Amino acid sequence: MHELIEKTLKEASSFFQNFLIHEYSEKTSLHLVDPRLKLIGTFLLIILAISTFLVEKIIVLIASSLILVSFSKISLRKFISRTWLFPVFSFIIMIPLIIANLNNVTYSIIFALRVFTAISLIQLFIMTTKFNEIVFALQYFRVPKALTQMVWITYRYIILMFSEILRILLAREARRIKESSHIESIKKAGNSLGLFFIRTYERAERINLAIMARGEITFSKKTFLRFDAESNLKLESEVVDGGADEEADGVSKLKSPYKSERSKELEFTLKKLDKIYLIYIVVTILIWVMV
Amino acid sequence: MKVIEVKDVSYIYPDGSIGVKKASLDVYENERLAILGANGSGKSTLLMIMAGLLKPTRGEVRIFGLTPERKNLKIIRKKVGIVFQDPDDFLFNPTVRDELLHVPLQLEWSKEKIELRVSEISKLFGLDDILEKPPFRISGGEKKKVAIASVVITNPDILIIDEPTANIDGKSRREIIKIMKNYSGTLIFTTHELEIVKEIASRVVIMNLKKEVVLTSLVDTLREDFLKEMGII
Numbered sequence: 001m002h003e004l005i006e007k008t009l010k011e012a013s014s015f016f017q018n019f020l021i022h023e024y025s026e027k028t029s030l031h032l033v034d035p036r037l038k039l040i041g042t043f044l045l046i047i048l049a050i051s052t053f054l055v056e057k058i059i060v061l062i063a064s065s066l067i068l069v070s071f072s073k074i075s076l077r078k079f080i081s082r083t084w085l086f087p088v089f090s091f092i093i094m095i096p097l098i099i100a101n102l103n104n105v106t107y108s109i110i111f112a113l114r115v116f117t118a119i120s121l122i123q124l125f126i127m128t129t130k131f132n133e134i135v136f137a138l139q140y141f142r143v144p145k146a147l148t149q150m151v152w153i154t155y156r157y158i159i160l161m162f163s164e165i166l167r168i169l170l171a172r173e174a175r176r177i178k179e180s181s182h183i184e185s186i187k188k189a190g191n192s193l194g195l196f197f198i199r200t201y202e203r204a205e206r207i208n209l210a211i212m213a214r215g216e217i218t219f220s221k222k223t224f225l226r227f228d229a230e231s232n233l234k235l236e237s238e239v240v241d242g243g244a245d246e247e248a249d250g251v252s253k254l255k256s257p258y259k260s261e262r263s264k265e266l267e268f269t270l271k272k273l274d275k276i277y278l279i280y281i282v283v284t285i286l287i288w289v290m291v
Numbered sequence: 292m293k294v295i296e297v298k299d300v301s302y303i304y305p306d307g308s309i310g311v312k313k314a315s316l317d318v319y320e321n322e323r324l325a326i327l328g329a330n331g332s333g334k335s336t337l338l339m340i341m342a343g344l345l346k347p348t349r350g351e352v353r354i355f356g357l358t359p360e361r362k363n364l365k366i367i368r369k370k371v372g373i374v375f376q377d378p379d380d381f382l383f384n385p386t387v388r389d390e391l392l393h394v395p396l397q398l399e400w401s402k403e404k405i406e407l408r409v410s411e412i413s414k415l416f417g418l419d420d421i422l423e424k425p426p427f428r429i430s431g432g433e434k435k436k437v438a439i440a441s442v443v444i445t446n447p448d449i450l451i452i453d454e455p456t457a458n459i460d461g462k463s464r465r466e467i468i469k470i471m472k473n474y475s476g477t478l479i480f481t482t483h484e485l486e487i488v489k490e491i492a493s494r495v496v497i498m499n500l501k502k503e504v505v506l507t508s509l510v511d512t513l514r515e516d517f518l519k520e521m522g523i524i
């Protein structure tokens with residue numbers, strides 16, 4: 001039994017880690033849509049998902065998110081592997097209800113579908129938006145700093161937490177030679193849990209020191225700037241005038257005409273993607289309303 | 292010129308363990324200082340104090356003549372770069388590229404300068420292939436390189452590196468050594484490896500298990516049997 005629990009815990013840890021952490025090396029077109037738009041879009045669709053019990057409406061949303069997945073060339077397998085556990089889990093917790101009354105079956109299925117929809121939307125957002133961009137978008141919409149900081153810290157902390165769990169479990173497994181009795185393993189689990197809390201706490205403290213060492217005395221907007229190779233123009237348009245700090249190297253001046261042309265080009269494609277995304281959201285909402 | 296002065300500094304951790312005991316030493320501009328000592332002799336703690344991150348429980352530390360008070364921290368952080376012993380404690384951004392951008396963005400460098408510098412550093416450290424990866428999904432050697440790169444990128448006047456080559460071998464190790472050798476500012480590092488001391492350092496400081504600084508000497512006059520006695524090699 002305890003082995004099963006341990007195995008489940010390990011799998012759940014890597015599952016959640018995968019849910020939150022992504023390789024941003026493979027960029028899809030959805031990556032390039034403005035994070036603020038994606039934030040609003042995701043938010044709206046989630047509201048729609050949780051405000052209905054009509055199967056048709058929920059299916060519209062699921063279909064629409066799957067269409068988005070395939071259009072932006074995200075691997076469907078990856079996507080499903082990161083979301084399936086949530087609806088299954090929410091169905092399982094409904095089982096007692098079903099046993100009590102068989103009529104609850106449809107309700108439970110719809111409930112699980114709703115969870116699946118919301119989770120898929122969130123996953124799609126996280127998969128294609130870096131966490132610092134998310135925080136940036138939240139800050140843009142004047143979400144109170146205390147809250148955005150909390151999101152940021154929670155994100156860091158969760159990653160930490162799961163990697164600690166995995167590390168401890170693996171370390172234990174690596175040195176497990178003989179099977180232990182249940183009582184023994186419960187005792188050991190208690191020890192591990194204690195160790196886990198101490199380790200995560202201390203690591204969080206050290207990371208805090210690192211944040212300080214690297215200049216962040218308080219969270220500044222600058223830290224969350226959107227900045228990637230394809231969309232540098234964001235830096236230009238949203239953030240303080242980059243031209244204000246005169247660089248002594250002179251190289252920047254020489255390059256600038258070429259630069260601005262390139263930015264314009266980028267701006268166009270970006271705007272195009274943004275528009276397509278907007279249309280997608282509006283169409284989804286319309287269909288949702290009509291069915 | 293003295294860039295860091297440590298006078299009779301003791302540090303006691305909140306749980307009561309002694310981190311450093313009555314340490315005194317000066318660091319001079321552009322020197323290459325190695326701190327040697329057995330595990331647990333207080334090297335990492337001393338580095339944190341010299342970077343102005345931990346405030347001494349007793350004694351005084353001055354970094355470019357400044358005490359590590361809140362009002363001086365901004366200047367100190369700009370001038371002193373520190374790389375922690377464990378890169379997992381040090382890297383917290385979503386991708387390696389974001390790690391490199393972390394300090395330059397705060398310094399409000401121009402876009403061109405940032406791009407130029409990121410590509411320079413990424414080439415120098417051989418990070419081109421992992422720029423978009425999350426830092427917790429790369430190898431130990433790569434993590435250490437990313438941590439060092441994210442500090443070196445702004446060329447701090449003082450570069451402090453805790454155990455630059457511990458548990459790292461092969462290519463990454465050679466690259467790290469080369470980068471340290473070529474660094475033009477003041478360099479302070481800890482290590483267990485005599486080779487690296489001989490190759491890079493100009494002066495050494497030795498700490499014992501009582502967390503005291505027991506000796507500072509030039510590398511040339513360092514006696515190997517003494518280091519063995521101290522449990523360092």
Ligand SMILES: Nc1ncnc2c1ncn2[C@@H]1O[C@H](COP(=O)(O)OP(=O)(O)O)[C@@H](O)[C@H]1O
Nearest residue numbers: 304306308309310329330331332333334335336
């Ligand atoms: N966060 C901490 N809390 C309590 N004690 C600590 C902490 N970090 C280090 N110490 C203690 O301080 C002493 C010096 O540690 P450290 O500076 O890490 O040594 P070194 O880097 O030379 O191995 C050790 O005895 C260690 O147990």
Ligand SMILES: [Mg+2]
Nearest residue numbers: 334335376453
């Ligand atoms: Mg140490």
